[in-house]
Amino acid sequence: MAPWMTKRTFLERWSLRLVMLLIAIVMILPFLYVVSVSFSSYKDVVSANLVIFPLHPTLEAYQWVLSGGSILQSFFNSVIITAGGTAINMFMTTTMAYALSRKNVPGLKLILWMVLLTFLISPTMITSYLVVRDMHLLGTWWALLLPGAISTFNLIVMRQFFMGLPEELIDSARIDGASHLRILWSIVLPLSKASLAAIALFYAVAHWNSFFNAVMYINDPQLYPLTLILRQIVLQGTMPPDAATLSSTPPPNLTIQMAVVVITMVPILLVYPFLQKHFTKGVLTGSIKG
Template sequence: MAVIDQIAQPAAPRRAKGPRRSPGRPPWMGTPSPTMQALKVAAIAMIAVVMLYPFLYVILFSFADAGSVTSGQLIPTSFSSAAYESIFAGGVVTRSLLVTAGITIIGTLLSLLFTSTLAYGLTRTRDVPYAKSAMVLVLCTMFFGAGIIPNYLLIKQLGLLDSYWALILPGLISAFNMIVMRNFFMELPSELLESARIDGASEFRIFGSIVLPLSKAVLAVIALFYAVGYWNSFFNALLYINDTTKWPIQLVLNQYVVQGNAMSDLQAPDRPAPPAQTVQMAIVVVATVPILIVYPFAQRFFTKGVLTGAIKG
């Protein structure tokens, strides 16, 4: 009888070969085949090479010696640090780096302070008079601008020409960043803020002791946006700064690399001049690497602060 029962039972359907996936899940969520995995790895590796090669090219040729540059090699075979020694001994690049670092640090801190306070004030539409009207004015700045000439005349009338404040004050508050921060503040649990008010905490105490600690994620993102903007800004310096000793690094990069001004002004007079191409590449590296170092530190705050403030009422 056992043999008859086994014969009567239908044969189990054979599993089709191919990517394994759970029932009801779309095909792209299943486990890909080895061939598909190999194709994905090859595609990602090709994209990485295409994106990293220009940066590696700049770094390698910034350390190349004169022989590798004049021979037209695709990848230099002999290296030298003469370009970096020359531009740092010349003083122009070192001074411009200090100027840019100061503008970036001070500008980012001030921008965070004013943006966060404005964003928090605009969340209190019931308590702050004309908060909705102020919000409309902020939104208008995203679509309408005064233009270069009115801005220049305003900076001139304020006496800020050839001043570092001319590189900070015009971009002190970004309307987009303020809206992002305001929306984040509005998502914070209102019960927590109301309980603090019932306990007698002032708005400044609530803002400094509750709102800001719960907003580390958005503060890190906005701080990175502002820092990158201040570091990479050169157009304001081109308009408002006539004193070459106050030029930021990006304006030096624009004048001597993009515009092709004489490279002898950047180099130490008592040193043999390295090839102009290596000096240009060295300035590009010096202007790019410092802001890249900030990203790993900001990424730590991104991942740490994503779930901060997820309190259920």
């Protein structure tokens, strides 16, 4: 290789690294600012002495937020909604994706066209509300779980992954007398861990961050998810219902808002590293094979 080509390759490699480093800094700085403000003291907030790291760190905002019952209650509500919703999503998506990946299913093309039509035709807000109301789901968590039980994008990705599995495995299991449920549970799912982890992460993040459906369908504050409480504090400037009963003087609103934002982000940040190794592999494999 010519020396000038080696030098060019070296410059390209380090230029790419520098660009990626700048992008990482731009993405990390807002997160560090939010965390810094949440740990900042009243004096730092009032004097606007806010830097990447708090000058006088304190836990007052977290103590004040967690001392009331609304934040903790909404946190557990979000955990239940996310866990239950993801379980329903994965069950419905995997079973339908496996059925659509089999070539001998009656009316397969018609069903596929109906599934793909949902990409182009989506229900309006009023239509969704009327369906939820007529199913008597208003005011319950089922209104947050059942209407979006299957995501079309996730279904297509999962189906393509299933179609990429060796057909000989399925045929040999059928010859041995295994049912489709047995094949799905014992053969297909163990071979699809990467795709399952990626799809589960998609569903879990969507449930954890969702608040609009809760605004429309949930009226009982005891059933509010954490994102709805966060929206009230950050956008509307209103504190939880039990905030007025606290005896201590509350910290500045800015530190309270950022503390709730951090509490909302922590669960996803803790779960994501365990699924990261499966994320890219599962999505790419499911979208290319088949």
